[in-house]
Amino acid sequence: MNNPNSTIISLKDITVSYDGEQVLKGFCLDIRDGEFLTLLGPSGCGKTTVLRTIGGFIRPDAGEVFFNGKNITALPPHKREVNTIFQKYALFPHLNVYDNIAFGMRLKGKSEGEVKDAVHKMLALVNLSGYAHRGIGQLSGGQQQRVAMARALANEPKVLLLDEPLSALDLKLRKDMQVELKKLQQQTGITFVFVTHDQEEALSMSDRVVVMDGGDIQQIGSPTDIYNEPENAFVADFIGESNILDGLMVRDFEVKFAGHRFKCLDKGFGDNIPVDVVIRPEDIDVVEPDSTHITGEVTNVTFKGVHYEIIVDVAGFKWMIQSTDYRAVGDRIGLSLTPDDIHVMAKSQYSGMFGDYSTFSDEMEEDINQTAEQEGGDDEN
Numbered sequence: 280m281n282n283p284n285s286t287i288i289s290l291k292d293i294t295v296s297y298d299g300e301q302v303l304k305g306f307c308l309d310i311r312d313g314e315f316l317t318l319l320g321p322s323g324c325g326k327t328t329v330l331r332t333i334g335g336f337i338r339p340d341a342g343e344v345f346f347n348g349k350n351i352t353a354l355p356p357h358k359r360e361v362n363t364i365f366q367k368y369a370l371f372p373h374l375n376v377y378d379n380i381a382f383g384m385r386l387k388g389k390s391e392g393e394v395k396d397a398v399h400k401m402l403a404l405v406n407l408s409g410y411a412h413r414g415i416g417q418l419s420g421g422q423q424q425r426v427a428m429a430r431a432l433a434n435e436p437k438v439l440l441l442d443e444p445l446s447a448l449d450l451k452l453r454k455d456m457q458v459e460l461k462k463l464q465q466q467t468g469i470t471f472v473f474v475t476h477d478q479e480e481a482l483s484m485s486d487r488v489v490v491m492d493g494g495d496i497q498q499i500g501s502p503t504d505i506y507n508e509p510e511n512a513f514v515a516d517f518i519g520e521s522n523i524l525d526g527l528m529v530r531d532f533e534v535k536f537a538g539h540r541f542k543c544l545d546k547g548f549g550d551n552i553p554v555d556v557v558i559r560p561e562d563i564d565v566v567e568p569d570s571t572h573i574t575g576e577v578t579n580v581t582f583k584g585v586h587y588e589i590i591v592d593v594a595g596f597k598w599m600i601q602s603t604d605y606r607a608v609g610d611r612i613g614l615s616l617t618p619d620d621i622h623v624m625a626k627s628q629y630s631g632m633f634g635d636y637s638t639f640s641d642e643m644e645e646d647i648n649q650t651a652e653q654e655g656g657d658d659e660n
């Protein structure tokens with residue numbers, strides 16, 4: 280049985296360079312036994328490099344890889360109890376389904392009897408019983424991916440590395456395979472390390488998500504932690520839709536932005552400190568416009584099936600709202616927020632980077648300076 284509290288893979292201070300350029304620098308990560316862990320981040324942030332380091336396809340310039348406490352940094356891929364499934368399924372086209380799945384076991388010298396039992400068990404696991412003698416070319420993309428899964432699982436790895444395995448599939452099939460993969464992981468108890476740049480995929484499948492950017496970990500947490508309590512503006516922007524605003528933490532539990540003061544649940548930033556304020560579009564309630572609320576004019580409305588996506592111009596800056604109530608372009612509306620809708624975070628290197636739904640104006644800057652002066656804080660900003 281897995282011990283969910285024990286670490287199966289540990290990356291310690293890993294540095295990897297390509298052509299003299301460092302992609303990972305002092306990268307550390309502990310992966311728990313039996314978990315579904317997803318590395319999530321934009322293209323080029325180093326996800327595949329982390330995976331290849333675990334698999335042994337890359338030898339890091341510095342740092343160590345541990346498997347159940349044993350240093351495996353120098354071990355070649357085939358000597359690690361780790362298997363990889365790549366984006367392109369890498370099946371042998373000239374072999375049928377049965378022989379593809381049997382391949383690794385035969386290489387290890389298992390008897391044909393053992394191989395036969397295992398292949399049929401694996402085919403049942405991935406819902407392909409009856410397909411043993413099909414040629415690879417006679418299978419759909421989703422079926423090929425399932426054969427690749429069966430082949431990897433037949434080797435009984437302790438850890439399965441999956442590098443964007445679903446990205447070649449169309450949306451419907453991809454959703455079905457997400458459910459199947461998650462089920463397979465739970466049934467087998469094997470530790471899955473999954474790479475994707477699709478945040479919805481990461482949130483729906485994982486026990487924990489590692490959000491990466493520029494070779495660094497921005498946040499590690501459960502999907503709900505990552506979504507509800509992003510640690511910085513990068514995570515907030517990358518996961519789901521967000522309005523990211525420049526704000527001023529007036530004091531504990533009180534923040535000012537867009538010309539209004541709000542009660543919030545955050546503390547410990549200090550008084551009159553510039554902060555990022557993150558508000559999810561679905562948390563904003565639409566009310567009648569009045570002086571006690573942020574007000575704006577609707578500039579665009581898109582029907583999204585369960586809700587309308589409404590773009591509101593607030594003092595020259597766009598906010599995004601998701602509401603089940605229809606509002607027409609040109610309507611003036613008020614935006615209502617409760618303290619738990621307001622997420623305050625320390626300003627990061629990412630502040631002000633986001634074009635879409637971030638708001639910052641000279642007016643607001645003035646506002647911030649004024650408040651700082653009023654409250655006797657430092658007015659450097």
Ligand SMILES: Nc1ncnc2c1ncn2[C@@H]1O[C@H](COP(=O)(O)OP(=O)(O)OP(=O)(O)O)[C@@H](O)[C@H]1O
Nearest residue numbers: 297298302320321322323324325326327328329476
């Ligand atoms: N073999 C290589 N030689 C040179 N540079 C490389 C090599 N492999 C990756 N890189 C570079 O290293 C950086 C990280 O690449 P990596 O593939 O780990 O990112 P990723 O997050 O997996 O991206 P993607 O989602 O696009 O696959 C990128 O800038 C990439 O161009």
